Amino acid sequence: MTGTRERLIAAAERLFAERGIDGVSLREINHASGAKNAIAVQYHFKDRSGMIMAIMAKHQPSVESARHTLLDRYEAGDDRDVRLLAAALVRPLAAKLADTGGGPEFLQIRAGLLNRPDPVIPPEMLEDPASSICRWRDLVEPLLEADAARLHQRFTANLYASIELARRARSGPHTDDRLFTSYLIDVVTAILGAPVSPETRRLADERDAARSPLSH
Amino acid sequence: MTGTRERLIAAAERLFAERGIDGVSLREINHASGAKNAIAVQYHFKDRSGMIMAIMAKHQPSVESARHTLLDRYEAGDDRDVRLLAAALVRPLAAKLADTGGGPEFLQIRAGLLNRPDPVIPPEMLEDPASSICRWRDLVEPLLEADAARLHQRFTANLYASIELARRARSGPHTDDRLFTSYLIDVVTAILGAPVSPETRRLADERDAARSPLSH
DNA sequence: CGCCATCTAATGCAAGTGCATCACTTGATA
DNA sequence: TATCAAGTGATGCACTTGCATTAGATGGCG
Numbered sequence: 125m126t127g128t129r130e131r132l133i134a135a136a137e138r139l140f141a142e143r144g145i146d147g148v149s150l151r152e153i154n155h156a157s158g159a160k161n162a163i164a165v166q167y168h169f170k171d172r173s174g175m176i177m178a179i180m181a182k183h184q185p186s187v188e189s190a191r192h193t194l195l196d197r198y199e200a201g202d203d204r205d206v207r208l209l210a211a212a213l214v215r216p217l218a219a220k221l222a223d224t225g226g227g228p229e230f231l232q233i234r235a236g237l238l239n240r241p242d243p244v245i246p247p248e249m250l251e252d253p254a255s256s257i258c259r260w261r262d263l264v265e266p267l268l269e270a271d272a273a274r275l276h277q278r279f280t281a282n283l284y285a286s287i288e289l290a291r292r293a294r295s296g297p298h299t300d301d302r303l304f305t306s307y308l309i310d311v312v313t314a315i316l317g318a319p320v321s322p323e324t325r326r327l328a329d330e331r332d333a334a335r336s337p338l339s340h
Numbered sequence: 341m342t343g344t345r346e347r348l349i350a351a352a353e354r355l356f357a358e359r360g361i362d363g364v365s366l367r368e369i370n371h372a373s374g375a376k377n378a379i380a381v382q383y384h385f386k387d388r389s390g391m392i393m394a395i396m397a398k399h400q401p402s403v404e405s406a407r408h409t410l411l412d413r414y415e416a417g418d419d420r421d422v423r424l425l426a427a428a429l430v431r432p433l434a435a436k437l438a439d440t441g442g443g444p445e446f447l448q449i450r451a452g453l454l455n456r457p458d459p460v461i462p463p464e465m466l467e468d469p470a471s472s473i474c475r476w477r478d479l480v481e482p483l484l485e486a487d488a489a490r491l492h493q494r495f496t497a498n499l500y501a502s503i504e505l506a507r508r509a510r511s512g513p514h515t516d517d518r519l520f521t522s523y524l525i526d527v528v529t530a531i532l533g534a535p536v537s538p539e540t541r542r543l544a545d546e547r548d549a550a551r552s553p554l555s556h
Numbered sequence: 557c558g559c560c561a562t563c564t565a566a567t568g569c570a571a572g573t574g575c576a577t578c579a580c581t582t583g584a585t586a
Numbered sequence: 587t588a589t590c591a592a593g594t595g596a597t598g599c600a601c602t603t604g605c606a607t608t609a610g611a612t613g614g615c616g
Contacts, residue, residue, distance in 0.1 A: 128593080144457050146362035149573060161595055166575065168593090207537065235455065239503060241360050241448070241510070280507070284500050287455055291496075294457065303543040307536070314534030318527045321423065327519040344563075365603060377565055382605065384563090 129168050131157040133182060134226060136165075136175050141229035141293075145176065145236055145244060173244055176233070183220065183230040190216035191256035195263060209264050210312040214285050216256075218305040221293055228293035235290030238283055257282060269320060281315045345384050347373040349398060350442060352381075352391050357445035357509075361392065361452055361460065389460055392449070399436065399446040406432035407472035411479060425480050426528040430501050432472075434521040437509055444509030451506030454499055473498060480532065497531045 135157040139148040150165045150172060157164070169175040194212035201208075220227035237244060252258070288308055292301070320328075351373040355364040366381045366388060373380070385391040410428035417424075436443035453460060468474070504524055508517070536544075 142457060144362070146360070147458065150575095151573075159594075162597090163575075164594075171574080232457070236457075239451065239455070239506070241358060241452075242363065280504060283503060287499065287503065288496060290455070300547075303540065303547055306540040306543050310537050310540055311531055311534045313537075314530040315527055318530030321522065321526050321529075324519065324522040324526055327522050331516075331519055366605095367603075375564075378567090379605075380564070387604080 128157070128159055128164060132159070132164060132168060132175075133178055137179055137226040137229040137233065140176070140179070140236075141232040145172075145233065145240075150175070176237070176244055179226075179230065179233060180237075183223075183227070187216040187220070188256050190219060191260065195256065195259055198263065204267060206264075206267055206316050207309060207313045209260065209267070210281070210309045210316060213257075213260055213282060214289075214305060214309050214312055217285065217289050218301060218308070221289065221298070221301045221305075228297065231286070231293040232290045235286045238286050264316065268316065281312050284315065285312055344373065344375055344380060348375070348380060348384060348391075349394055353395055353442040353445040353449070356392070356395070356452075357448040361388075361449065361456075366391070392453070392460055395442075395446065395449060396453075399439075399443070403432040403436070404472050406435060407476065411472065411475055414479065420483060422480075422483055422532050423525060423529045425476065425483070426497070426525045426532060429473075429476055429498060430505075430521060430525050430528055433501065433505050434517060434524070437505065437514070437517045437521075440513075444513065447502070447509040448506045451502045454502050484532065485536065497528050500531060501528055 132153060136148075136153045139153060139156060142148075151162055153175070154160075154162055154164050165171075165175055169178050191212055194208075194215065198208050198212060217231065220231050223230075285308060288311075292298075292304055298304070348369060352364075352369045355369060355372060358364075367378055369391070370377055370380050381391055385394050407428055410424075410431065414424050414428060433447065436447050439446075501524060504527075508514075508520055514520070
């Protein structure tokens with residue numbers, strides 16, 4: 125029957141999370157899935173990239189819908205607290221920690237994808253303009269200080285959260301992830317609200333002055 | 341002459357930074373180094389792991405000495421500002437951004453090593469107890485709030501800084517990295533001093549209560 | 557000069573890789 | 587029942603990988 129596809133995905137999840145995306149051959153995935161065939165992966169997913177995209181497509185929808193729900197709630201309310209947005213970034217991913225259907229593996233694979241030099245899968249899958257993360261950015265931006273130098277790097281909060289969650293997932297299943305998640309949200313909140321030091325302010329002013337030479 | 345070893349390291353730096361540690365074969369490194377030999381890498385560095393360790397050994401000393409100098413200065417002074425320690429973490433690495441002798445490549449490779457599932461090189465190379473980063477930890481710890489839940493994750497400031505620097509290095513050489521560096525120090529400072537939210541505090545108390553059942 | 561350690565070069569090989577091809581089974585549908 | 591698309595199985599091939607082997611070059615030193 126067509127349970128092979130699911131078993132292939134499950135095997136790929138486990139192996140990719142265990143040894144990294146490049147550390148597993150397609151043959152191994154076939155073998156681990158139980159199918160003694162050597163080409164089932166190619167038949168169902170064409171190649172390694174397709175395999176990865178299938179894994180992402182399996183897990184992304186729940187993350188997306190959960191985050192959109194949180195952002196809906198944020199927009200409906202009056203409170204413009206940064207921590208609410210940090211939670212909207214973290215919680216949908218943190219929910220995967222307890223997802224026995226390959227959630228922790230998904231987090232590890234995702235982190236591996238985010239900071240690799242060459243994009244294995246099309247970046248629009250992670251940076252879809254209609255995705256919740258872009259909506260998140262638009263909501264975060266007005267809460268930040270109006271300092272151009274900052275916006276550039278603040279959005280790495282996403283990358284940071286992803287890596288932390290992958291580390292958590294890698295350290296085995298835990299009975300309770302709530303404390304970890306809550307503190308991760310604290311840290312993300314701190315990143316988003318990091319105050320600009322006098323030294324940074326001065327350097328930013330110097331740069332701005334150098335860019336517009338009419339004021340000297 | 342024995343310039344081959346240096347050219348091999350230079351080629352490996354560039355290729356590893358460009359395509360990742362697993363994305364380059366040893367043959368490619370040989371070829372890119374100019375040597376048409378197919379085994380120069382194995383002769384000089386034994387295998388891929390030795391190649392990577394040689395790259396790290398080339399760059400780590402300057403980072404170590406610079407950080408120790410900053411920590412010496414910190415201990416000699418009276419000011420116990422967290423930002424001084426954040427600077428001691430970041431600045432020695434940030435100096436590599438402008439190091440044309442493979443500094444940016446080193447940063448990218450280092451970040452790639454830090455969050456991969458399987459440790460390619462012995463972890464004691466990154467976690468040497470006599471290293472500056474362990475000394476840094478000991479100095480940071482007394483400045484943090486006495487909340488057990490935090491210490492565990494605060495030290496990911498190192499990971500965060502590494503990732504940010506790798507991204508900066510990847511985005512090409514810049515004329516001036518001072519503003520970037522200063523703001524990165526701001527963010528690391530914010531991470532170290534991230535306030536514990538009421539929710540986190542409550543969850544930590546619940547956990548502590550569950551661990552010591554004598555108080556119910 | 558002659559010796560020898562160091563280094564470079566060339567060839568080859570076993571194992572592993574992605575991928576193609578072809579044959580077989582299955583189950584739904586006309 | 588006959589047909590046919592979807593899926594599974596098995597074998598082989600061209601290629602790359604790391605690594606071994608062997609031979610040749612280089613240069614310091616007695």
